[in-house]
Amino acid sequence: MYSPARISSDVFAAWRSLAADNRSGAGEIYVRAVRTLRDHFASLAEGPEALRDWPHWLHGLLQAQSMMAPLYNLCNRLALALECGEPAQPRNEILKILDEELAHAPSRESLMAQHASQAISSWRRVMTHSYSSAVAAALQHAQTANASLEVFISEARPMNEGRRMAERLAQAGIMVHFFVDDARGRFIAAVDGVLLGADRISENVFVNKIGTASLVNLAGQHGKPVFIVSQTNKCWPSRLHLQEEAGHLPDEIWPHAPANVLLHNFYFEEIALAPGIGILTENGLLTPAALAAYFKNFVPAKFWMHRA
Template sequence: MYTNLLEEIKSDHVSGASEISRKACSAFVTFSSEVQAKSKEEYFDKLLKLGVDLAFAQPYMASVFNLANSILYYVEELLPTLSLEELYEFTKDKAEEFCYNSLNSMQKIAKRGEILIEEGSKVLTFSSSGSILSILKKAKEEGKKFEVIACESRPMFEGRLLAKFLGDAGIQVTLITDAAMGVFAKEATLFLVGADSISEATFVNKVGTKYLCLLSTEHEAPLYVACERSKFISEGWRFKPMAWGDPKEVLDFELSNVKVENPYYEEIPLSYCQKVITNEGFLSPEDIPNLIRKTRLCKKLMQHLKSF
């Protein structure tokens, strides 16, 4: 059921934004086959509710918002001309198209990004990003010999998953604690990070990423952000507050007079990165605002999101 997928998406604090957006695609596909509506207007209202629920399930992952917005925008546009059955099929097709494009985007990002990996490179990365994994695996497939320094990314340890995937691909990995970044940064020749969203002047990623960016500046090593174009979102409609996780993920018992906080994401200036590696090519931070302005918005979706 699509409601089960929604709950799965809501509770997923380990997967990258690209993987979660593809789960959201599955929710739309399942919805289009399960939902019952007596009119096109009722169908759109139910589709809108799913889009809003998905946007709030992972509010800091722009690709989920962009998927929901894209489907709702075009369904609303076609509401007067398509039959109810055609709207079901159109929703399914748009979600499957988004998923296909996402997977295809990974291949393009990998092909473009692997040129940054040179023989003997030492790549420092943080958290777990499908784009970064694709780039590093592609470089390995091209026969390059290099090493990766992966931070474990507390408290959910998704960096350990990345290290496992890289190790299984035959890539040499050094897994370190997040606090040890400063010790190993001086060895790195390249810094690579993913992003959950990119706006006009900033990007959002797992807490700890900014520390890595500061270290890249200190050691004068290039830093690149890699992500799909579908993660671009305007500051004007991106969720501002950062998500906070369960304090028990950090400390599962109470201490007298001690407050535990567990932020998941942070906002980082794009000025730290040399380029953004996307499926549409290498983009400079200056290129991004113009691309974001081209996004068409579903007004009803925006009305719902602004009310919260």
């Protein structure tokens, strides 16, 4: 049974900060989590006694950001290392894993941006939704070859992360069109395609900010191609269920709502991974066969059997 009392005050505070972050992209949150774990493991003494509470540290991270598959993959990799009983100094093995993640994260994002910009090299107008550091990097890379690139961004209620995307791209010199979510129908015919981020990709669905499903449907109705820009660490098998998203503060959508008005505030939704939706990763286009092979070969840690 997960117990917050068995997490150090520094780590608990870091997880609370991550839980409150509803504006950063998944990639940015991932790096913050890796750095926190790296600092924590580095502060521990050698030997198994210092590591006895590691399941609680990982549980706390997953409770903080329950929808982000990269964190689940990170926890799975760490758990496998800690469960195997080898090497003699498991703390050093964990530090090696975390250092590798910090070292390779920038290059993976750069490669992903290159592959995505090549895939949309013929596009002059792109539509996206909310904020994604991966999509932003891809669009900025695409601009180097296409100075006339224009990006159409919907605001992404309730937290309006689309504004952050608009600000970042505008500061990079990209022409931005910004509008409320339900205005996308006015602009979809004018764009060449849709570029999206993701927090999780499973066999038949992907998870992204709420409002994505209607944009994907709209793109399908108008025959517009859709690409997801995602590192492979966002792939997570559906047989290992993620925690359900809890509803968020109702005041975020309507402060002081009248009596008898029930407010439902969610940030994420599942979108069908329909045929024709391309997935662009640090390794290039992820084919359906490659995605199926990834899940077939996935090795889960025993850690998942004991989650409560």
